[in-house]
Amino acid sequence: MGSALAEIGIGLIGGGYMGKAHAVAMASVGAVFDTALRPRLQVIAASNPSSAERYRKAYGFAKAADDWRSLVADTNVDAIVIASPQTTHLAIAEAAFAAGKHVFCEKPLGASLEDAEAMVAAAEAAGLTNMIGFNYVRTPATQFVRQLLADGAIGDVTWFRGEHTEDFLADPAIPANWRTTGRSNGTMGDLSPHMINCALALLGPIESLSAQIETVHPTRPGPDGPATVDNDDQAQMLVRFANGVSGHLYFSRIATGRKMGYAYEIHGTKGAIRFDQEDQNAVWLYRTEGPDATRGFTKILTGPAHPDYLPFCQGPGHGTGYQDQIIIEARDFLHAVATGTPVWPTFRDGLAVSRVVETAFASAASGGWLSVPQS
Amino acid sequence: MGSALAEIGIGLIGGGYMGKAHAVAMASVGAVFDTALRPRLQVIAASNPSSAERYRKAYGFAKAADDWRSLVADTNVDAIVIASPQTTHLAIAEAAFAAGKHVFCEKPLGASLEDAEAMVAAAEAAGLTNMIGFNYVRTPATQFVRQLLADGAIGDVTWFRGEHTEDFLADPAIPANWRTTGRSNGTMGDLSPHMINCALALLGPIESLSAQIETVHPTRPGPDGPATVDNDDQAQMLVRFANGVSGHLYFSRIATGRKMGYAYEIHGTKGAIRFDQEDQNAVWLYRTEGPDATRGFTKILTGPAHPDYLPFCQGPGHGTGYQDQIIIEARDFLHAVATGTPVWPTFRDGLAVSRVVETAFASAASGGWLSVPQS
């Protein structure tokens, strides 16, 4: 390469769905954003040699590894992206920080609250860049909503309703599988963190909550007859944010018809906002301005006037997509490494999400309101 | 009149917004539905002689009365429509039944649970037609949704979310007024009954709930400085229906941007339904039929294929409106009187709504789940 740009060696652990998304992001983020640090796709690790080599070829990495430890130990690797199962997050992160590597970790932070706390401790002890992957808050639309709220565009917020609903297990005839066992694979454990993080990003800390968590289909077909489902299909909670605003959160993996129902609505004294990830290039904004006759929700198409849109397309209405969110994340991670400044959301921000999840389980068990521990 | 049709003398108490709607409905229901009983606009009562006479002329009644008691006593009045304030409902209904008149009463049934119980007792002791005015469930759209659920079009229901949200008090600078004082005038007391009735109509009884009720703007400008608001601006509850389905209800009078946010969504194992009164001529239906590539929510425009649409317009997409709901109510009330059969929702159905409201207040005070008394 004729470039004098500083490179950064990337190690990617996990080559599945999220792994691929990060590989593509690292391959293109330099061109999209003209970043100071340019990723060099150094090592990809997977659970066995053949899949590791397959990923290496497909995604263009220099080396393949069938053991994440060798990836962590590789001296050409400067930063690590963890896109492997939740249960592996803690061990990898601890080893990575011990080896002096910066770490980007897919959500949720760990498979349990204890794991998450240990990961924060390791990250903060090391003083290295640590970031958790909540990609949906990085759409131009939701970034714009954060600006609107910060600017007081809808006055004082009085209500927040958020949901993350999909329907991949809506049909009770779908057999039991890895998703239907283990608390961390249930709706609260696996699906809720994205929207909880969004709620925290937009409204601030949740002070207390009252939750209901349920397994609507307690058995599913198994290889030897009905198999027990031991985690939750849907969950909801009344919440009170620290700023006094009340709200509602709802999560479901059996919400028939919903494909990416990451959606929220916010009421304020001077306006309101609605967003739905299924139409991620639009923000609906209502403001109490002008005569009644011309008031209504305005459908704003994202465009160059909104955050992080212009690098992807020149005109409004052209639209960004899922992969672009991951590229924006990569840009932010690289910037944090290059400048040594923290990047939101850090592991500690991810821990705050885990604490809401944990409190929800406790509340559902007790049937009443509980305070959410803050840190 | 050359008609040999049986007439029914109507007495209407209250000439304001709802009173007018019922006057128009009684004037046109015969032509729209070719009803067996034809309303004769006999007496209208209002709180003073001049407004009573004004209403009489405007709406075409034969007589005006400034005292509802004289209306009830009028021998030419066969049936009474109560469209006066909640606090008057009980006394009027008791007098009307005692005088052998059929009664249609605007929602909510009474100003308190006790009033509601007394009204049911009076109605059932008299054995006369008694009906409560929850007009929104009578749109062709929501009637069609009831059919869809009854037919199992979306399989087994797994979730219900309902709201009734408006924004008439969203601006905290709106001065204190009659709406901001008295529990029965608050959001739970006055706004919630329509959607609670809808939830009961669509899903059946609510078994238990956990509610949060709040006054977001505790003071508003008054004639002598800040005046205390003593009722609620918004409320929400987690609910469990008797059929085991869980759900969420939300009510607000400060939901900026919402004008008639009477909306619900229902998930089932084989489909889903969405409806919003702000677009009352459309039902959104998702069904798990056909290949994935052609699945999605179908926007069904109401038309002659749906209940009670054809009498208003010949073709789909022409659209019915608010006033038409009241005409459908009048048709059902007249039919009940003519045939001597009960008509849903009776006073007892209205009482069930009041019990949910009452339980919500108790739950919000205690902070936990409570059972809803059934009758």
Add this chain to the structure above:
Amino acid sequence: MGSALAEIGIGLIGGGYMGKAHAVAMASVGAVFDTALRPRLQVIAASNPSSAERYRKAYGFAKAADDWRSLVADTNVDAIVIASPQTTHLAIAEAAFAAGKHVFCEKPLGASLEDAEAMVAAAEAAGLTNMIGFNYVRTPATQFVRQLLADGAIGDVTWFRGEHTEDFLADPAIPANWRTTGRSNGTMGDLSPHMINCALALLGPIESLSAQIETVHPTRPGPDGPATVDNDDQAQMLVRFANGVSGHLYFSRIATGRKMGYAYEIHGTKGAIRFDQEDQNAVWLYRTEGPDATRGFTKILTGPAHPDYLPFCQGPGHGTGYQDQIIIEARDFLHAVATGTPVWPTFRDGLAVSRVVETAFASAASGGWLSVPQS
């Protein structure tokens, strides 16, 4: 009746779909709008005694007639509503004006341009109230759009696109019927006038046009094999308005999926408007105001801030429907009679529509642009 209000005896010719709509409107317009003149449902005429009597009972008229001539001659009839087939319009109108009666005539004015011209001549010679029934322009939404344009809310108009599309003959297996024969029953003859009138109302006269008119399904099943369809299924035209603006009009009775596709969009130098009758309670307005980041189409729900909404419902979002448009027409007709002032659209306004239709047929035959005769 105890009222001292002036009454007006109404004679209605035709008891079918539109006849019923006008009967209902005349029964309720007084209560809805508190009109100065109160309609008295005097005579209804239909083509045979039994249907006339059936309509009389159903709609509440005093008398039935099986001959429109006796209705016209009835001295208790002051004003006549023509809701019978197009081919009868001319004879009825001429007789009515000769008898000194005011006339409301359903669209289109007559079955041919010559009929329309003769009706205008008769109306203007008589000096009596004459009005043509283009109900769709009377929704609160479209009335509001007229105001917006008049107020310059979107700057100078640069484009108009209008359509009236339905799908009642979309299936080529639908047998030939009265609609598939006779030029006046085709798409241009029967369906186009509503939207042409709307275009004229919103943009002013059409100066010239270039049209294409086609019979997509030239035969349909008949009693004895394929039957020839001799009128048009769909039509379109490029138009130039007298104000210099260009546009496009499209009409179809085979537009699968369209139920009441009376829709238009208007571009201006400072904004744009979109409307679709299938969602008749919303106007979409874009304005080039404020920063780019908050621009978009605003979905305005009709409400009390818009023309002729409040008499039907107190709050925005409650919604008006098809029948309400007919009531608004009745109000305007009665007002014109009461005050002796002309009411838009007069027969002459209806003639302007007929001239556009006629010019379109000539243009489609010649294949080029033609000027539209003005009057």
Add this chain to the structure above:
Amino acid sequence: MGSALAEIGIGLIGGGYMGKAHAVAMASVGAVFDTALRPRLQVIAASNPSSAERYRKAYGFAKAADDWRSLVADTNVDAIVIASPQTTHLAIAEAAFAAGKHVFCEKPLGASLEDAEAMVAAAEAAGLTNMIGFNYVRTPATQFVRQLLADGAIGDVTWFRGEHTEDFLADPAIPANWRTTGRSNGTMGDLSPHMINCALALLGPIESLSAQIETVHPTRPGPDGPATVDNDDQAQMLVRFANGVSGHLYFSRIATGRKMGYAYEIHGTKGAIRFDQEDQNAVWLYRTEGPDATRGFTKILTGPAHPDYLPFCQGPGHGTGYQDQIIIEARDFLHAVATGTPVWPTFRDGLAVSRVVETAFASAASGGWLSVPQS
């Protein structure tokens, strides 16, 4: 690199908006689609050394060139992407084919019909891969629509309406610039080709048309007072496809409120389709199946069941964006080079678009219908 994959050296001419999009696409297409040929970013050419070097660094090319001729001559360049102004397309393409390079050229094919014809001749004489860049037809949504039509999902097509509307020159106060001079920079020349190509892709050849082309704002502010605009602001045409279907096409750069109004609707005897690029992840499909009561337009969110979606995201509703269309184009181009098979749309397909444009200008001048030359 440890990969044994075949590489292909890419030369990119033009580093602006479209150049960047192609650079990003070439950087990531290998990872997204696991292509047989892997692009090597070899040379980027721009009009001067400093911008060329800037682009090289930003996009990660090995070399920079300030003369496209040296890029064409570079022996490490196997394929060339032309993303420079229209007026340069012919000369570059001829030189590239002469040098044995495969060529991808941005739309429109050339600055004139003659240029386009010469480019086709050069491409076909060389027998090398030639492809024109109409990216919008490559969304999963529009690819799916092509499948639906091919499968007869909506029966026989009876109508097509297409538009490409934007508003970048809607404000008449925008000064004259390069876009407002030169026929090839006007609305027909620059904006219409995308949708004309879409119409041809979906319905087949256009046989004849009748067009209207106009400059709505004939002058705009210039450096020395009003400057003449010598190309068109908007254009429309009635069209007849070779298969007998009629339709309408409309193009505008002054369509206030429209950002990426690349939209079409198609009627068929058994269904209808609607699409709008501003919501590129949804297809609206109506089918005449099932009872009337459940018919309506279904909003289908793109997902893994649709063409070329899964490589970008695992679940439906996650959404693809503008950049992804360019990556799909790159995949198709690389595949054509690797296999030696033609790829739609070839230069000849681009020529068909240019002929429609040319015929439209002639028709607008003559005022009548003209046949479109086919090849």
